[in-house]
Amino acid sequence: MKRTTALRTATIGLAGMLAGGLSSCRGDDVEFDCASQQANFEAAFADDGILLETLPDVSSYPMAMVFSEVGLQNLLNGLVGADIPFASKLNVGPYSLNFFPLATPVIEIVNVPNCPGQCVLFSLDFDFQIEDGGGDPGGAGVGNATLAIPLKLIQNDDGSSDLVAVYDKALIKDMPFNTMGIDTKDYPGLEGALEILATKALQDQYKTTTLLHFEPWTIGGNDVKLSVRDFALFYDTKVLSLAMQTNLDLPRSASVPVGEALPEGIPLQLQMHPGLLLGMAQRMITEGEISRTYNDKGQADPKGLYGVTLETLTPNKIAGSNILDVGFKVWRTQDGYCGYANAETSLGLSIDQASNNIKVAPGDDLRVTGGEGVGELAENNQELIDKNKKLVDQFKKDLSEQVGITINYKEVGVEGSKILFDTQALTVAPQSIDILIDFQVVAAE
DSSP states (O other): OOOTTOTTGGGOOGGGGGOGGGGGOOOSSGGGOHHHHHHHHHHHTTTTTOBOSSOOOOSOOSEEEEEEHHHHHHHHHHOSSOOOTTSSEEEETTEEEEEEESSOOEEEOOOOTTOSSEEEEEEEEEEEEEEOTTSOEEEEEEEEEEEEEEEEEEEOTTSOEEEEEOGGGOEEEEOOEEETTEEGGGOHHHHHHHHHHHHHHHHHHOOOEEEEEEOOEEETTTTEEEEEEEEEEETTTTEEEEEEEESBOOOTTOOOOTTOOOOTTOOEEEEEOHHHHHHHHHHHHHHTSSOSEEOTTSOBOTTOSEEEEEEEEEEOSSTTOOEEEEEEEEEEOSSSSOEEEEEEEEEEEEEETTTTEEEEEEEEEEEEEEEEETHHHHTTOHHHHHTTHHHHHHHHHHHHHHHHHHHOOOOEEBTTEEEEEEEEEEEEOSSOEEEEEEEEEEEOO
C-alpha cells in the first residue's frame, strides 16, 4: 500500500545523501565531522539487541498464545494414543467398566469450586459395559460424567515447557447413569458412593498427560530465547492464555493485553507486541543477520562508509491497514562530509494463502524527514538520494525477512502428533499484532 506522503517513491535511497561528488568536501562544523559522527553512530546502537542472562521474572509479557474452549477441545480430541477419561476402561472395585463415548468430550472454562489449581470442566456421554474380575459380562448401561481437570505448566530442564492435564488430581463432580433398569438419579446415595469410587480409580489409573509441548524458540544465532513461562484461565472471557517471555532486554511497556475473548469459533490466537518485533530486528542487526554497514555500491560491508540504525517499528495509525511504520537512520561516517538522515518507510503484513504464513513485504513508500550534517541536504536533493537506492532496498528486504521469521511462530508440538495451522485473519493494533488461527491435531507421520 502506497501512502500519499511517499513523494519520492521507491527511488529514494536515503544514503545517497552522502554519495558522489561530496566526498571531496569537508565542512568545519562538528555535525559534518566524520570522527564525531562515527562516535554518534556507535552510541546510537549501543543499547540495541541486548540480551539478559536469564528470562526476566516479571508479569509483563511481549507475546501470548490464547486458546478458546473450542481450541482446548480440539487439543484433547486430537491427542493420539492417550487415554482420555471415560473413553477407555476404568477399574472400580472388583469390576471393570468399559466406556464407549457417544460423542466428543465437551470442555468448559468455568470456575470449579474445591478443584486444586486452575481447572477446566470435562463432560462426556457414554455407553458402558460391566465386567467382573474374570472378564465375564455383568451388565450394560448409559450415562454421562462431568469432572474437573487441573491444568499445569511444567518447566523442563532443557528450557522447554509442557501444558499438562493432571488427571491424578481430577475430581468427578457428577456421574449419573442408568443400568439394568436402575437410574442412579433415584438413588443419590448410590450415585455419590460410585462417584467417590470412580474418582479414586481415575486418579490411580490415569497419569499426567501432555496437551502441548513448547520448545524454547530460538532465532538468528540461537542466542535469543522465547519461552512459555506462565498460564492463566480467564473464566469471564472463556480463554486460556499462555504467556511468553524473552531474554531480549525490552521495556515493560512491550506487553500484550492477555485474557481478552476470542471471536466465536476461533480456537487459537497468537498475540505479539510490536516492541518484540523491534527488539528482535535490532538484535538481528547486532548479530549480522541484517547488515549494519554498507559500501558505496549498497552492498553489505563490515568496513563500509554507510551505516543504518533501526529506531522505531510501530503500527500504522490507520485502523485496519495492517502496516508497520519503520523509522531508521542512514549514516555516513567516513571520507569527509558526514552525518545522518532520518527516514521512514513501511512494512505490509498479509496472509500468504499458498503457505498459510504471514507475509511481510517492504513498502514502496519512503520519506526523508530531516537529519544532521550532510543528512540535512538529503531532504531536498533528489539526485543524491537516488544514488544509494540499493542500500535502502537491501536493508528493507532483510528487515522484512527477519520480521517474517519472528512473526511466524510455530514452535508447538503434541507427543505422537503434529499441529497443522491455518491462519484465518491478522490485525495490527497499537499494543498487539493479533493472528487468528484454526488448527488440527493429526497423527505424526
